[in-house]
Amino acid sequence: MLVVSTTAVVLSMSAGTGVGVGVGPGTGVPAEQRPVEADVAHHGHISLSGGRLALRLSTGNHGPSDLAGVTARLGFSVPLAAGQKLPEACLWGGDQVVYCRAGALRADGRGSEVLLDLRTVGDPAEVSVDITTVWNGGADDGNPDNDKHHVLVPATGDLYVY
Secondary structure (H helix, E strand, O other): HHHHHHHHHHHHOOOOOOOOOOOOOOOOHHHOOOOOOOOEEEEEEEEEEEEEEEEEEEEEEEOOOOOOOOOOEEEOOOOOOOOOOOOOEEEEOOOOOOEEOOOOEEOOOEEEEEEEEEEOOOOOEEEEEEEEEEOOOOEEEOOOOHHHHEEEEEEEOHHHHH
């Protein structure tokens, strides 16, 4: 009974992720029943000047499997001004959180890019930004460190790369 339940969960996580049918080498488990493996990575830069945050978020996948979807969470240490329009791929999660989706990512390292131009409440001397993956299509990520970043951004107008 437990094995059937576990199999159902694994099957639902791998559905639509580009996993091939068949038995994997040395596993004895059909490919559609094995968890998808991928390596999501977020990179980009952030600057802050005069209460304006400019952020470039590039999300990629270093494989080995394609991914059906990836969503990143951007958490800001200060509130962001109300009424700002976000890019189509992003949505608000509160006054200090933005979620951005990358969509389908091939296993070649290159992915999608989102540009954000945000205003903070007031004119802070610095902002810290936490960037993490909150959804990767259910894939096992053997290298989760490259999709988690904590960036301190002083209000100098300089680009801070992550």
